[in-house]
Amino acid sequence: MVAAATPAAYAFSRMNFRGRASLMRFLILLHAFPGVALIIGVYAIYVYTYRALAESRLASDMLLLAYAFLYVIVARASLEIPMSTWLMKGFFDRIPWEVEWAAIVDGASRLRAFREVMLPLVKPGLAALSIFAFMAGWEELIYVVVFLPQNAPTLASYIHYQLSGGALETSYFPIVAAAAVVYLIPTILFFVFTQRLLLEAMSGGVKA
Amino acid sequence: MVEVELRGVWKVFGDFVAVRDVNLVFPDGKFSSILGPSGSGKTTLLYLIAGIYKPTRGEILFDGRDVSKLPPNKRNVGLVFQNYALYPHMTVFDNIAFPLRLRKTPSHVIERKVVEVAEMLGIEGLLDRYPAQLSGGQQQRVALARALVKEPEVLLLDEPLSNLDALVRLRIRGELKRLQQDLGITAIYVTHDQSEAMAMADLIAVIHKGEVQQVGAPEEIYRRPRNLFVAGFIGMPPANLVTLKVRAVPEPCVELPGGSLYCLEGLRGEKLKRLGIEKVVLGFRPEDVVLSEHPLDDYLALEGEVYVVEPLGRENLITLILSDGQPAKALAPPVVNPRPGERMYMNVEPSKAMLFDPETELNIDLIELETLPGIARASIVGESKGSAEGEGLGEVED
Numbered sequence A: 001m002v003a004a005a006t007p008a009a010y011a012f013s014r015m016n017f018r019g020r021a022s023l024m025r026f027l028i029l030l031h032a033f034p035g036v037a038l039i040i041g042v043y044a045i046y047v048y049t050y051r052a053l054a055e056s057r058l059a060s061d062m063l064l065l066a067y068a069f070l071y072v073i074v075a076r077a078s079l080e081i082p083m084s085t086w087l088m089k090g091f092f093d094r095i096p097w098e099v100e101w102a103a104i105v106d107g108a109s110r111l112r113a114f115r116e117v118m119l120p121l122v123k124p125g126l127a128a129l130s131i132f133a134f135m136a137g138w139e140e141l142i143y144v145v146v147f148l149p150q151n152a153p154t155l156a157s158y159i160h161y162q163l164s165g166g167a168l169e170t171s172y173f174p175i176v177a178a179a180a181v182v183y184l185i186p187t188i189l190f191f192v193f194t195q196r197l198l199l200e201a202m203s204g205g206v207k208a
Numbered sequence B: 001m002v003e004v005e006l007r008g009v010w011k012v013f014g015d016f017v018a019v020r021d022v023n024l025v026f027p028d029g030k031f032s033s034i035l036g037p038s039g040s041g042k043t044t045l046l047y048l049i050a051g052i053y054k055p056t057r058g059e060i061l062f063d064g065r066d067v068s069k070l071p072p073n074k075r076n077v078g079l080v081f082q083n084y085a086l087y088p089h090m091t092v093f094d095n096i097a098f099p100l101r102l103r104k105t106p107s108h109v110i111e112r113k114v115v116e117v118a119e120m121l122g123i124e125g126l127l128d129r130y131p132a133q134l135s136g137g138q139q140q141r142v143a144l145a146r147a148l149v150k151e152p153e154v155l156l157l158d159e160p161l162s163n164l165d166a167l168v169r170l171r172i173r174g175e176l177k178r179l180q181q182d183l184g185i186t187a188i189y190v191t192h193d194q195s196e197a198m199a200m201a202d203l204i205a206v207i208h209k210g211e212v213q214q215v216g217a218p219e220e221i222y223r224r225p226r227n228l229f230v231a232g233f234i235g236m237p238p239a240n241l242v243t244l245k246v247r248a249v250p251e252p253c254v255e256l257p258g259g260s261l262y263c264l265e266g267l268r269g270e271k272l273k274r275l276g277i278e279k280v281v282l283g284f285r286p287e288d289v290v291l292s293e294h295p296l297d298d299y300l301a302l303e304g305e306v307y308v309v310e311p312l313g314r315e316n317l318i319t320l321i322l323s324d325g326q327p328a329k330a331l332a333p334p335v336v337n338p339r340p341g342e343r344m345y346m347n348v349e350p351s352k353a354m355l356f357d358p359e360t361e362l363n364i365d366l367i368e369l370e371t372l373p374g375i376a377r378a379s380i381v382g383e384s385k386g387s388a389e390g391e392g393l394g395e396v397e398d
Helices: A002-014 A020-032 A035-055 A061-094 A097-105 A110-121 A123-138 A142-147 A155-163 A165-170 A173-203 B042-050 B092-102 B107-120 B136-148 B166-183 B194-200 B218-223 B228-233 B266-275 B364-369
Strands: B004-013 B016-026 B031-035 B057-062 B077-080 B154-158 B186-191 B203-208 B211-216 B240-248 B252-255 B261-263 B279-284 B289-292 B300-311 B316-322 B327-332 B343-348 B354-356
Touching (some): A002 A020, A002 A061, A002 A110, A020 A061, A035 A061, A035 A142, A061 A123, A061 A142, A097 A110, A097 B042, A110 A123, A142 A155, A155 A173, B004 B042, B016 B042, B016 B203, B031 B042, B031 B194, B042 B186, B077 B136, B092 B136, B107 B136, B136 B154, B136 B166, B194 B218, B203 B218, B203 B228, B211 B218, B252 B266, B289 B327, B300 B327, B316 B343, B354 B364
Parallel strands (some): B031 B186, B077 B154, B154 B186
Antiparallel strands (some): B004 B016, B004 B057, B203 B211, B240 B252, B240 B279, B252 B261, B279 B354, B300 B343, B316 B327
């Protein structure tokens, strides 16, 4: 997700192409739809592709499961890309043009300048984006519940299953509580170690 | 080192013309300055030379080689930005080494060259610091070192001193000029500060609204401004510009504030006659004014009332409101300290007085010398309009 959003954000920030402004508006419009609203369409594509895969000669249980995982990951990531692109664009916008020009005048190609000067300067942005992406994946429930088979739960969907509907009577609560604690740990650790970076991300970018 | 030439260069952003038909030659090994107020297109011009912008029309030549289509990384120019544009995530050493690394220079050569240039600029003790830990003057040197380390053919400087405080600026100004002379590098220096340009440059190109107004040595631009803009821009304070009526009795004369007439003889009178203008702008430098209580003979004496006296230490800056309501400034020794409201005369030696045609804004003394392209609008007036004997010219209504 970071890998897709960052170059897109760079392009939006630094290049002038036709329809740039309207594309940006379109992106934010995409973000306006929550994942649930799109789930029917996403599910329809899933069913078609899953069936096609199941009927092909390559089909095996492992492959189908891997496909299910991959599908959830890609579908969920796609939902995050519009907002991430906006966020990253903000970070790129804050780098003075002169810094990039300086690199190019110093002899760098545009790609090299991007890699060696621009990317290191948007590190806080990249970090923030990675954290948001991680959090989004970690807390994701709906897509996981809908697309993944019951026998391959994520931690979130496991807790959800134990606390809801059919399983509630048979749940062993100490285990569920332990799972919930484990579920919390990465989140807490992430924030402990990245809060300085996040703060920097919020206050924004480079002080040249 | 190369000579940089701009041939008929235009730069248009949307429908805004930033640079209009500029023809300039920056001589090899000389310190040239592009001088203009903010928004005049001077930085655009520098970026055109660096290759950051592509000219809309025209050619840019380095020693006769057309580089107009080359991107900046193929031009071998050193550029110091106004805000230095150091790479904040790299140490000073890495900042300076960056252009060399891009050229795949072996690391021991990089080390040697970086230390060399750092020593030359006196920043060898700062090599492992980050830009944020440096003062403005130090950052400025790092930026300069980064521009110089790759031994560029042209050194371009975009207002490198404007972010420094006054004392540091004065010191670096001297050092920069010395450095350029020692290296013998072609340097082009963009500034809005005319005192900087005067002090440092061998050649000044004054630019305004994207057009070259005048090119010349500092003294020439100071003493013989080509037009009203240059006269009103160069100098601290700039030249006084006073609009006067022209009367023809029988030689063309100008009506000075206070009522006296000053008649122009010789070439000037002849030119004024042929121009046939009803008004002329008199320009004179504040330091060329002699203040007196009575008009002096053989001087252009302008009567006025003292408005304010500003003591500058070395001299007093005295503002007068002339009898016709126009303000003018004079520099006088500190002992001259008139009270506001006092009646005085500003006396200007005729040889120090400049005359401008208010319509074309050109210096009348230079009209025949017009050779610079881009400002060739100076229409030398034909006989049909310009006869001073023509009726009605003597009396001018407002």
